[in-house]
Amino acid sequence: MIRGIRPLLRGSTYSGMLFASCGALASLPLLPFALLPVVAWPAAPYGVQIVLTLLVWAALIGVAGLARTTRRGLVPVARRLLGVALPDPVAVRRPASSPAGPSGADRWRTPLWLLLHVALGWTGALVGGVLVLAGLTLPGSWLGAEAGLSLFGWSVRAEGGWQNWVVALGCLLLAAMVCVAVTSALRWLAPRLLGPSSAERLALAAERELRLAERNRLAHELHDSIGHTLTATTIQAAVAGEVLSVDPVAARAALRSIEESARAALEDLDYVLGVLREEKAQTAATRTLADLPELLDRLRHAGAEVQPELSGELAQVQGTLSRAAYRILQEGLTNALRHGAGGPIEVRAAVAPDALELSVVNRTGTGTGMAAGAGPGAFPTSGHGLPGLAERVRLLHGEIEAGPDGPQHWRLAVRLPVRVSA
Incomplete structure (x- = not known):
């Protein structure tokens, strides 16, 4: 009733x-x-x-x-x-050969x-x-x-x-x-x-899929950028504390590296948060292979021994692939700092006619061994690094291998199909 x-x-x-x-x-x-x-x-x-x-x-x-x-x-x-x-109502994109409208x-x-x-x-x-x-x-x-x-x-x-x-x-x-x-x-x-009509439902589903893919990409970007920065700055701060009294010049260099790393991470964070708020960010995170030397320099300031091997025209790699390659190497280097046992870190980036080959090789261990206070257990991880890399490589139709390379080394190797610009 x-x-x-x-x-x-x-x-x-x-x-x-x-x-x-x-x-x-x-x-x-x-x-x-x-x-x-x-x-x-x-x-x-x-x-x-x-x-x-x-x-x-x-x-x-x-x-x-x-x-x-x-x-x-x-x-x-x-x-x-x-x-x-x-x-x-959403605009439904139709092929040029099909009539416009529903x-x-x-x-x-x-x-x-x-x-x-x-x-x-x-x-x-x-x-x-x-x-x-x-x-x-x-x-x-x-x-x-x-x-x-x-x-x-x-x-x-x-x-x-x-x-x-x-x-x-x-x-x-x-x-x-x-x-x-x-x-x-x-x-x-x-x-x-x-x-929504059937065509509009498909368009809405495609739009949602694009938004989810973009947010997933941003999550990877944020994980790679902030994770690497925190790892590097922790090591740099430990180095600065160790040499502050005996080598002030080296301590100042480590502090400058901390400042540069933090500034780069803040730029990436501002871009990601701007996109998540659906606002137009002031600067876009466009780090590519051209920024790789700067990344390696920051690692050297942190006390890491980096042995790069760069070959081919890296500057001619197209933008999307170049940005992904930078993030892949950044994540590999971060893992080497977190879990390596010190010693040289071999970094390779080579452009072949049909592929871009990337690799990071480091000694295995449970801590960095580069500075006091940066030993085992100093870097808790979320466990999303390698799965995130594998997903990124899969989306680019590439191949990835990660695992022991002999009794004392760990190797990350990625091969991505590439087209160089004319």
């Missing part, structure tokens, strides 16, 4: 009826054009004139629904007044919605209006005279008494139920006719 009355007490029921009535009123400017065939054929029987007018009126309403702007305007209003979850049944969804919207609006407005008018008219006692209602040859007279009040309340209740019925029908129709 209470569940049946609840829709009558909701404001959304009557806002939905308002939406239906607005659709009915919006169709009125088309009515004069629908009367033109009747004006041109005045001798037609009265019934034929009514049917002809309604058919032409419905055709004009359907034509209005073919405009793209019609649906774009209807969706936010329906979402607001009907309280249904309707995503905004095809098949999708083309007629908005015209059909308009026709049903207008039909429900007029039905609800007329039936509900008559019931409300009857509910206000039947209790004639408060009018001070006998009251009645006449409409289209149908009349009701109020002769007084409590029966009239009961009938009046029944009319008002029926009017409210008409609002519930009209609103419920529109809510049921809206997702099916105004909701």
